[in-house]
Amino acid sequence: MTSSALTATAAGGRAASFGEAPMSVFLDVDGTLLDLAERPNEVTTPAELLQVLARAERKLDGALALISGRPIEELDRLFAPLRLRASGVHGAQVRFDPGAPPRRSPGATELPHSLWTALTEILAQFPGAFAENKRFSFAIHYRNVADREAELRAAVIRLVDNHKGVPVEVLNSHWVIEVKAPGSDKGRAIEFFLASPPFAGRTPIFVGDDTTDETGFAVVAAHGGFAYSVGGRRPGAIGAFACPQEVRDWLSAFSQGSAAA
């Protein structure tokens, strides 16, 4: 961990605050809180992390939210029985009240089924690749056909170009090409949270590991907060954790009120 991240550990450990203002904490999930797996449904949640998250949320008076590319329904499954404030599908879904169902974010639109059908036809030509239909986005996993990445990427771009009436953006993350409707992103989701209690007026911290987290990094910086990446320093981050275990250790130390690094 860098010295900047150590500062966050120390500050967080003392009084759930970063400088003068109390903190709010936003956390990406895959590659940040949880170790990546070959397939998204093979990811596991360490049992002790549930207690750590529950304690951290209490300490922050509820100002903790998961900001993930997964749908919120999947986050609930991964962290059961915990239900946390969350944004899903790269900002397309938000849930301010942990007891309430996820809502569509303002500006978020679903992709048409015709695009999904066309995508599945393309993927039939790439055995080993598979896609998740997250309604607001389609995530194409290519780890098992890494040697054909360029070919697959070109086919996806052609597909998008051929659906001219359907505005989409193409996001890149670890072994994933994500086709997503524009109008929402992680940064805008964090903006929504920061506008209302219990987040408003707190100094936001966001930890994420991927290019799709960088909109969030920019938003927390614009609000006087601090962004940390995982597994290497990313643009907009002021420090980096080496791996998800380091993030979990930081959160654990914070949640127990100790300043251990």
Ligand SMILES: [Mg+2]
């Ligand atoms: Mg991630």
